[in-house]
Amino acid sequence: SAVISQKPSRDICQRGTSLTIQCQVDSQVTMMFWYRQQPGQSLTLIATANQGSEATYESGFVIDKFPISRPNLTFSTLTVSNMSPEDSSIYLCSARGWQETQYFGPGTRLLVL
């Protein structure tokens, strides 16, 4: 199974600022994803991080607000831009190996004041 790390684990930010979350996988994976989880809610897919090209965003999420990079097979970043209190959430990185099994990072807990 893939081991996924994220940093920071948590942060408190001021509105209008941006935060970049890093995700590192310990082995090569086929696909990487970013999810958002509001407290007590399910996981919502933000986008698929594509290696060397633009991410594929789900309905309701746009590149200007959530720019994503994936420069290689094992690393990706998600930036939450121009933050507002509504962006307070847990952001989870996820990766899928060759056998379709998908694993999750520990999450980044973001609070925007």
Place this chain on the structure above:
Amino acid sequence: GENVEQHPSTLSVQEGDSAVIKCTYSDSASNYFPWYKQELGKRPQLIIDIRSNVGEKKDQRIAVTLNKTAKHFSLHITETQPEDSAVYFCAATSYDKVIFGPGTSLSVIP
């Protein structure tokens, strides 16, 4: 796109009893159905999965069934233990994307 529904939203059982969680999906192209367990403050953990060419799969006290015709799949936990208490998410994979159901909060009462 894919839509996954899940019932019940909360479930309480006595220790030793069985728990059943049911899900439905909308996209007939979905072919992979994982189940995740999430304890408070922790990441989702895969507990069992089933592919569309299989009707049932079992792993110790956990089993999953799939009815492709009806687009239903279910999680069965037997001989429940207090450590089974968590939120359980069903999910369906369609076009390489895993879409999650809303979750079931399971409480096992000692």
